[in-house]
Amino acid sequence: MAEQKKMVDAITSMDEDFARWYTDVVKKAELIDYSSVRGCMVIRPYGWAIWENIQKILDGMFKETGHENVAMPMFIPESLLQKEKDHVEGFAPEVAWVTHGGGEELSERLCVRPTSETLFCEHYAHIIKSYRDLPKLYNQWCSVCRWEKTTRPFLRSLEFYWQEGHTMHETREEAEAETRQQLDTYARLCEEYLAIPVLKGRKTDKEKFAGAEATYTIEAMMHDGKALQSGTSHFFGDGFARAFDIQYTGRDNKLAYPFQTSWGVSTRLIGAIIMTHGDNDGLVLPPAVAPIQVIVIPVAQHKPGVLDKAREITAQIGKFCRAKMDDSDNSPGWKFAQYEMKGVPLRLEIGPKDMEKNQCVLVRRDTREKIFVPLDQLEERIPQLLEELRQGLFQKALENRERRTWAAHSLDELKSIADQHNGFIKAMWCGDEACELKLKEEAGVTSRCMPDEQEQISDVCVCCGKPAKTMVVWGKAY
Amino acid sequence: MAEQKKMVDAITSMDEDFARWYTDVVKKAELIDYSSVRGCMVIRPYGWAIWENIQKILDGMFKETGHENVAMPMFIPESLLQKEKDHVEGFAPEVAWVTHGGGEELSERLCVRPTSETLFCEHYAHIIKSYRDLPKLYNQWCSVCRWEKTTRPFLRSLEFYWQEGHTMHETREEAEAETRQQLDTYARLCEEYLAIPVLKGRKTDKEKFAGAEATYTIEAMMHDGKALQSGTSHFFGDGFARAFDIQYTGRDNKLAYPFQTSWGVSTRLIGAIIMTHGDNDGLVLPPAVAPIQVIVIPVAQHKPGVLDKAREITAQIGKFCRAKMDDSDNSPGWKFAQYEMKGVPLRLEIGPKDMEKNQCVLVRRDTREKIFVPLDQLEERIPQLLEELRQGLFQKALENRERRTWAAHSLDELKSIADQHNGFIKAMWCGDEACELKLKEEAGVTSRCMPDEQEQISDVCVCCGKPAKTMVVWGKAY
Numbered sequence: 001m002a003e004q005k006k007m008v009d010a011i012t013s014m015d016e017d018f019a020r021w022y023t024d025v026v027k028k029a030e031l032i033d034y035s036s037v038r039g040c041m042v043i044r045p046y047g048w049a050i051w052e053n054i055q056k057i058l059d060g061m062f063k064e065t066g067h068e069n070v071a072m073p074m075f076i077p078e079s080l081l082q083k084e085k086d087h088v089e090g091f092a093p094e095v096a097w098v099t100h101g102g103g104e105e106l107s108e109r110l111c112v113r114p115t116s117e118t119l120f121c122e123h124y125a126h127i128i129k130s131y132r133d134l135p136k137l138y139n140q141w142c143s144v145c146r147w148e149k150t151t152r153p154f155l156r157s158l159e160f161y162w163q164e165g166h167t168m169h170e171t172r173e174e175a176e177a178e179t180r181q182q183l184d185t186y187a188r189l190c191e192e193y194l195a196i197p198v199l200k201g202r203k204t205d206k207e208k209f210a211g212a213e214a215t216y217t218i219e220a221m222m223h224d225g226k227a228l229q230s231g232t233s234h235f236f237g238d239g240f241a242r243a244f245d246i247q248y249t250g251r252d253n254k255l256a257y258p259f260q261t262s263w264g265v266s267t268r269l270i271g272a273i274i275m276t277h278g279d280n281d282g283l284v285l286p287p288a289v290a291p292i293q294v295i296v297i298p299v300a301q302h303k304p305g306v307l308d309k310a311r312e313i314t315a316q317i318g319k320f321c322r323a324k325m326d327d328s329d330n331s332p333g334w335k336f337a338q339y340e341m342k343g344v345p346l347r348l349e350i351g352p353k354d355m356e357k358n359q360c361v362l363v364r365r366d367t368r369e370k371i372f373v374p375l376d377q378l379e380e381r382i383p384q385l386l387e388e389l390r391q392g393l394f395q396k397a398l399e400n401r402e403r404r405t406w407a408a409h410s411l412d413e414l415k416s417i418a419d420q421h422n423g424f425i426k427a428m429w430c431g432d433e434a435c436e437l438k439l440k441e442e443a444g445v446t447s448r449c450m451p452d453e454q455e456q457i458s459d460v461c462v463c464c465g466k467p468a469k470t471m472v473v474w475g476k477a478y
Numbered sequence: 479m480a481e482q483k484k485m486v487d488a489i490t491s492m493d494e495d496f497a498r499w500y501t502d503v504v505k506k507a508e509l510i511d512y513s514s515v516r517g518c519m520v521i522r523p524y525g526w527a528i529w530e531n532i533q534k535i536l537d538g539m540f541k542e543t544g545h546e547n548v549a550m551p552m553f554i555p556e557s558l559l560q561k562e563k564d565h566v567e568g569f570a571p572e573v574a575w576v577t578h579g580g581g582e583e584l585s586e587r588l589c590v591r592p593t594s595e596t597l598f599c600e601h602y603a604h605i606i607k608s609y610r611d612l613p614k615l616y617n618q619w620c621s622v623c624r625w626e627k628t629t630r631p632f633l634r635s636l637e638f639y640w641q642e643g644h645t646m647h648e649t650r651e652e653a654e655a656e657t658r659q660q661l662d663t664y665a666r667l668c669e670e671y672l673a674i675p676v677l678k679g680r681k682t683d684k685e686k687f688a689g690a691e692a693t694y695t696i697e698a699m700m701h702d703g704k705a706l707q708s709g710t711s712h713f714f715g716d717g718f719a720r721a722f723d724i725q726y727t728g729r730d731n732k733l734a735y736p737f738q739t740s741w742g743v744s745t746r747l748i749g750a751i752i753m754t755h756g757d758n759d760g761l762v763l764p765p766a767v768a769p770i771q772v773i774v775i776p777v778a779q780h781k782p783g784v785l786d787k788a789r790e791i792t793a794q795i796g797k798f799c800r801a802k803m804d805d806s807d808n809s810p811g812w813k814f815a816q817y818e819m820k821g822v823p824l825r826l827e828i829g830p831k832d833m834e835k836n837q838c839v840l841v842r843r844d845t846r847e848k849i850f851v852p853l854d855q856l857e858e859r860i861p862q863l864l865e866e867l868r869q870g871l872f873q874k875a876l877e878n879r880e881r882r883t884w885a886a887h888s889l890d891e892l893k894s895i896a897d898q899h900n901g902f903i904k905a906m907w908c909g910d911e912a913c914e915l916k917l918k919e920e921a922g923v924t925s926r927c928m929p930d931e932q933e934q935i936s937d938v939c940v941c942c943g944k945p946a947k948t949m950v951v952w953g954k955a956y
């Protein structure tokens with residue numbers, strides 16, 4: 001008991017040290033455990049249940065829009081990885097190589113997939129013969145491996161879980177529309193389900209995916225003002241198709257190369273949830289993905305009838321939300337702290353006094369607001385409160401982002417903002433990579449995206465003063 | 479069109495060459511594609527949808543019995559794999575080794591997990607401190623890698639998909655009960671959902687899992703009389719716990735080692751479905767896991783109203799079964815063959831004549847029986863027919879097994895049976911591994927299991943004539 005109490009208490013304040021606060025939360029909320037392989041984590045039941053909920057929502061969205069799930073091998077032969085020049089240059093330095101199998105050295109080494117464009121292309125070359133075979137709208141849920149130098153749970157790890165969609169289309173326009181549609185799907189997931197506001201936009205050439213013609217991104221702002229790239233959608237043109245010799249007979253009876261997209265989100269989203277909504281008491285989970293939406297805590301549970309009533313309520317509300325009762329012999333105070341740490345959106349307290357009045361107490365995780373609710377109104381009030389909480393989380397995150405968004409009209413202004421704050425800095429850009437590099441060097445910021453919603457901050461590039469082509473949002477990023 | 483027709487026709491007869499028939503079916507039913515990595519397959523949408531349906535059923539059963547899903551790393555450091563002596567001896571020869579990552583040689587090589595006992599144990603050592611932390615009932619869905627010399631899609635591949643449950647318990651009895659419970663869950667999955675009768679029993683020491691005290695198995699018989707080990711459940715005692723130093727403070731305040739189990743089924747079950755129910759026209763899928771349960775085929779679809787009616791029926795029956803309409807411009811005959819190849823349990827034909835009579839035709843995939851059903855009785859008749867089909871498949875498989883099961887009272891008799899037939903041979907055994915090896919050498923059979931349902935075939939070992947301890951079912955296996 002003393003040890004358990006200590007466990008709940010020992011969390012670093014986020015204002016004192018945000019990075020340590022983060023690490024404390026992922027451990028104390030029992031999301032992960034470290035393994036003996038550097039950068040590989042064990043995702044514990046509570047963490048995995050969040051991912052399963054995200055998967056369910058997203059997989060439903062994918063299937064509604066005609067996508068099908070497949071499973072590709074986890075290995076890519078070196079020669080296959082090398083088929084698309086830009087792609088191999090981008091990924092070869094950070095892959096893991098299998099060199100021996102079954103006690104023998106392999107004649108060709110295999111990399112553990114860092115992403116699966118090459119595998120999908122190899123398969124597509126086998127099955128796409130005619131325009132009748134298009135579009136192909138495939139997705140897979142899997143883990144991939146990138147040999148990162150520094151790692152942090154969920155944000156950057158050697159192995160991570162994600163989905164990767166890979167599609168092939170008859171026309172450039174159709175593939176571009178797919179790229180944007182999937183970005184919109186990701187934005188909807190983040191905003192409507194995870195309560196995380198995101199900026200939609202396009203990456204600069206420097207930041208785009210290895211081998212892509214264009215990369216689109218959703219960028220979220222964390223509580224500390226740093227950006228988190230939360231999902232990307234790539235348009236490949238027919239570059240991979242040419243490299244992999246994927247040709248089909250078109251409606252005009254001529255051979256043609258199909259146009260390709262790929263898009264992915266990962267367990268990084270769990271990191272986004274933690275750093276967007278969490279507070280000094282731990283996690284705060286958006287109801288849509290919370291493994292437990294309502295935790296029922298009997299108060300004075302030794303008193304006659306309390307446990308029975310709590311059990312009855314749990315069964316009752318379990319019909320319309322994910323409810324759990326904790327009837328362990330820990331004190332109510334310990335339980336309160338424990339489920340706050342785990343970010344359970346609503347706490348339901350029921351004790352003898354409440355029973356007399358035929359009511360219970362509902363406590364919101366985010367605002368700590370206590371609401372007395374008659375027992376016969378739970379079916380109406382709980383979904384209402386969960387929705388209010390979701391909106392509250394979104395609003396709070398949006399306000400944080402607005403408070404931490406600036407416009408810079410000169411290099412000095414930009415440097416001064418970046419020096420004092422973490423946040424989004426809107427500034428015009430000429431489109432020249434040299435300016436992008438200079439801003440990174442001198443102000444420590446990278447281009448997050450060229451947002452869909454453009455503003456005319458000024459007419460000239462914030463860096464070189466030449467005519468501006470576009471507004472870029474700059475920032476420090478995870 | 480000509481090419482498509484050919485595709486449907488070009489399947490080897492199962493009586494002519496069962497192995498080729500199998501390969502033809504997995505390709506022609508679009509379950510898999512080969513990749514450029516030997517023994518690694520692409521599981522295509524239709525194949526993966528079968529696996530997703532199996533996952534949904536099984537995951538529900540696991541959760542009902544209190545199991546939680548987690549995700550362990552895909553890599554195991556060599557030193558961790560070596561901690562349990564029997565385990566490493568069993569698996570080390572068939573693992574793939576990662577020796578380089580991020581452009582550098584690793585100081586310790588990592589194997590791609592062939593199974594995850596060692597990873598679970600490492601994690602359990604971190605989180606199991608008290609009897610209050612027990613039991614731990616964890617499962618994960620993932621792929622694993624075993625460097626097999628010869629491979630066949632679904633049956634034996636370098637990489638395969640499975641679930642692996644790993645549990646820890648306070649007492650030996652509780653762990654043994656868990657081992658048996660999970661075997662029963664697998665048997666229920668096979669018999670009630672996949673319509674595959676299975677023999678439950680225990681493996682001999684020679685055939686048990688590397689590091690286990692006892693391995694239990696479900697053995698199915700394929701159409702050709704060969705056995706397929708379809709799921710296993712292992713009891714480990716406290717062997718791994720000792721090797722990994724997992725100790726907890728018991729109710730008596732003393733340190734103790736917990737007792738462990740693990741259990742798994744894999745995409746091999748798809749192989750079992752194919753080889754148990756398939757026929758010379760292709761797949762036959764049990765309704766519970768069929769991606770499409772009813773395929774709606776409009777007949778004379780150019781006639782007024784036919785397509786609309788077919789669409790209406792598809793929407794109507796889509797509320798209670800997985801239904802799909804094929805309104806492509808292929809001929810009905812081609813479509814019939816195509817969906818027979820894909821094993822869709824029921825075909826629904828609707829044409830102008832049927833519409834006049836306000837009825838449609840339902841055709842069972844297994845018996846080819848044609849049933850005229852009034853349109854207003856579909857909601858009743860389709861679930862009924864799917865259930866009858868399931869029972870029919872089970873019954874047919876059971877009859878095949880019974881027809882191909884023999885009892886042998888002497889080594890000569892056993893050899894003669896094994897020489898003439900594939901099938902299950904019941905025979906008594908003294909418990910001596912030498913006899914087991916001799917039967918393999920002289921009769922080409924292995925012990926499939928010591929079935930739960932024992933019979934006293936004779937009093938002496940079929941091989942050496944010494945007093946018999948148990949009845950073993952012998953056979954040739956995939």
